[in-house]
Amino acid sequence: MTARSVPAPPAGGRGARGAGRARAWAELLRLPALFTVPGDTLSGAAATGTRPNSRTLYAIGSSVCLYEAGMVLNDWADREEDAAERPERPLPSGRVRPGSALAAACALTGAGLVLAARAGRPALTVAAPLAATVWAYDLALKHTPAGPVAMAAARGLDLLLGAAATTGRTREALPSAALLGTHTLAVTLVSRRETTGGTSVPPLVALATTALLTSLVTRRRLPPADRADSAGPPLPTRTPPARTPAAADPAGPGSRPVPVPRPGSTAPARFTADTALRAALATAYAVTAARPYTHAALNPSPPLTRRAVGGGIRATIPLQAALSARAGAGVTAAVIAALAPIGRKYARKVSVT
Template sequence: MTPRERPGGRPDGFPAATPGDTAAGPAPHTRTGSPGRHRVRAWAELLRLPALFTVPGDALAGTAASGARPTSRTLLAIASSLCLYEAGMALNDWADRDVDAVERPHRPLPSGRIRPTAALTAAGALTGAGLALAARAGRPALAVAAPLAATVWAYDLGLKRTPAGPLAMGTARSLDLLLGAAATTGRTREALPSAALLGTHTLAVTTVSRQEAQGGPHLPPLAALATTTLLTRLVTRRPGTPADGRRHATPRARTGLRPARWPDPEPGVLLTTALGAVYAATTARPYFHATLNPSPPLTQRAVGAGIRATIPLQATLAARSRGTATALLITALAPLGARFAKKVSVT
């Protein structure tokens, strides 16, 4: 799934990092309206609801990678992912409440709008719900959801301040994709390549996010830019295509028995290429700017772009597995997430 980090590391659930409040996203909370509305908004900020739109694509891409179509078990996997993601969000703010009191005093916990005990209780309840939903989807799904939940808690409670933080985030995203495959088909082997690609993207974004509050060296955004370029090449190549990307003639074509004529590109191939281009375009410019000037505002924009790019990457992974309808469904989540992000910050 994708987190948000600061210098020391900080996630939003288990996705990659998110942009800072001052450079990207809505303005800090202001008190207008009824007390009940304040409370709802505070929880929406704590759980970073707009970021939820990056979660369903994990399970859907995993299902497509396993060669299956979404079923009711896939829906259970998505629901489990959403719960575990939100558990990570709440636990993150609980673990970082002292740091937030200095760096982001407007956040729900340091501002007093939500009590720390309530956030911790929510994290525990959401984790339990996520595991219960995975169990309903079957033992294979629970076998993936359990280490996913453990990774989320380990990250929030300690790993994010260590060099292992980005790797833990990447692992969490990979496991979330495998959760969809395990729930739908009972197996994960076919989905491992897609999980590795998505996890690598998350690792790169999380590495950049570790310097979003104070800025830092040029290398992390440059490495993320290079990683995006490599992932775009890999993800737009059909599984089984030679590593050099060239098509090789069949034996009959080479012997002259029939001309070497290649069929026109399939719609799925065109869709994969188009979505891969969207993925690359979403991150290329912000990463390049952050490389030239790794200041907090530009780094935060780069991190935000990395988060947004998660959806087109998921869609590309689904399309390359011949899940055209699934890819289009994932793509439809992007404008919804952008719309809600205008009302509630994802950071």
């Protein structure tokens, strides 16, 4: 018998095809943008003044699934438009089938709702409208004037999901959700021109929004017990005793009275480690977002506009961290901030837009 040689696998065989499919799905899911998601939930928990717990982890899983469902559904809904404007995307290039993308979006949505239910009924109460907002945006609202508002609402609800899962309540997290939603609104306005460019107005609006948010997040948010409108009995007051001339001027004529702080007055802010952390994170947010916005405002070409959108998405992480630091959760802020370099590393391989 003559032994027959086994032919070597052809170049670009099964292994290469598998790697190609994995990269196509990574592009479809926009994996680097995934690192902007856990900070929503964590900053929502921080806004309530409570440490993250096991329910927070379920909320993070839910948030990740719903976010990625939106990413896949976005490309599925835009597959014909992308065929003309961005033929290299996974669906128009044929690397991912439309039916597979739609099935993945449905499966991810279902998984997100199941994980939210595991976090508790309050979390599911927020996750359900979040999922509905994601689908409404991708299928109906994206190209309407309501599109940016819907996207902003989705980010705000994502932050509230963390608060609801961690504590069962969302009221304390509403201001943080409004700030994060405002940032998302600005980024979405810019993204509507990422394939056509042509106007400096959206980047200029985003620049002004970034400046406003930077100013707001550097101010420390008082915990509920320190706020004037917090619940609780009023502080006791006492009537000062009548003073004799000697008591009124114990040091004699010409002496200055010692100022006595009134109840509820605020002492001058001291520069502390907490203040430094908020300032550093706010600066990181401003720098990350403002530079590409400025370039797009000066030259609103499609490549620079897409770069501005990417910068706005990456700036979400330092903003989330700054919101957590503003709520007094320095450790949570540091954990969120640590996600930024990881996302930046993978963004060099897979586009976030």
